[in-house]
Amino acid sequence: xxxxxxxxxxxxxxMSLKRAFDYIGKKSKITSKKKDIMSSSHLILPGVxxxxxAIKILRDKKLDKIIHDYIKTEKPILGICxxxxxxxxxxxxxxxxxxxxxxxxxxxxxxxxxxxxxxxxWHKINFVNKKDVxxxxxxxxDFYFLHSYQCVPxxxxxxxxxxxxxxxxxxxxxxxxxxVYGCQxxxxxxxxxxxxFLKEFLQIT
Numbered sequence: 130x131x132x133x134x135x136x137x138x139x140x141x142x143x144m145s146l147k148r149a150f151d152y153i154g155k156k157s158k159i160t161s162k163k164k165d166i167m168s169s170s171h172l173i174l175p176g177v178x179x180x181x182x183a184i185k186i187l188r189d190k191k192l193d194k195i196i197h198d199y200i201k202t203e204k205p206i207l208g209i210c211x212x213x214x215x216x217x218x219x220x221x222x223x224x225x226x227x228x229x230x231x232x233x234x235x236x237x238x239x240x241x242x243x244x245x246x247x248x249x250x251w252h253k254i255n256f257v258n259k260k261d262v263x264x265x266x267x268x269x270x271d272f273y274f275l276h277s278y279q280c281v282p283x284x285x286x287x288x289x290x291x292x293x294x295x296x297x298x299x300x301x302x303x304x305x306x307x308x309v310y311g312c313q314x315x316x317x318x319x320x321x322x323x324x325x326f327l328k329e330f331l332q333i334t
Contacts (some may be wrong), residue, residue: 131331133157133279136196138186141212142178143319152258153328163195172199173210176211180220180236180278183211184228200231203308205333213304213311214280223280224241232306241298246277252292254302254314261289261305263329270322271304272314280304280313308333 135146135251146251157173158165166172172302174196176183187193208216217228220236228236239246256268267332274292280301282288290303304311316323 131155132170134166135159135173137161138190138192140183141177142317146173146175149317152324158222166199167283170204172206174208174212176215180214181224181226183215184222184226185257205308206313207330210315213313216311217280231309232282232287236278236280239277239279241294244294247275249275254290254292256290258289266325266329272322274314276313288298
């Protein structure tokens with residue numbers, strides 16, 4: 130049985146995510162209660178806005194500790210957009226901020242010649258980890274992105290998929306470290322491809 134919690138800390142497309150799971154036919158709960166989160170089979174960490182503000186809210190509400198306890202259970206968690214970035218060790222967005230530290234690496238400004246930020250629009254993801262079954266149905270699918278900062282894992286083995294800017298610059302689109310997953314795009318805004326992506330995530334146990 131799938132028991133999905135969408136972490137409520139005041140940041141992210143909470144209702145859009147819930148409607149996406151409703152469309153799939155899976156019940157989800159928008160919550161910040163430890164009891165709900167720890168009893169979940171799948172946890173979603175959404176996020177929109179700045180890294181520093183988001184990590185401060187998580188720590189002020191003690192939700193960082195709840196996330197840590199949940200991850201120790203080895204059940205799957207999915208960080209979406211800023212939520213994925215928060216899973217990393219640090220970010221240089223408007224200063225240096227320590228992240229949750231579940232994935233080794235950093236978050237940095239996208240700085241590529243002739244590319245304006247934020248990146249807004251649809252991009253085709255390329256599955257780069259042939260050993261992982263997750264994402265295979267979504268390889269070469271287009272997803273909706275909206276971001277100015279990118280995740281740079283310390284080890285490339287954490288990268289499941291990239292997308293290209295200027296047909297040559299790889300930007301990390303999906304990451305995985307054990308039971309910790311993240312996507313830079315917004316599946317809840319990515320039409321049927323996004324629905325398919327969320328369905329695949331729910332198949333992870």
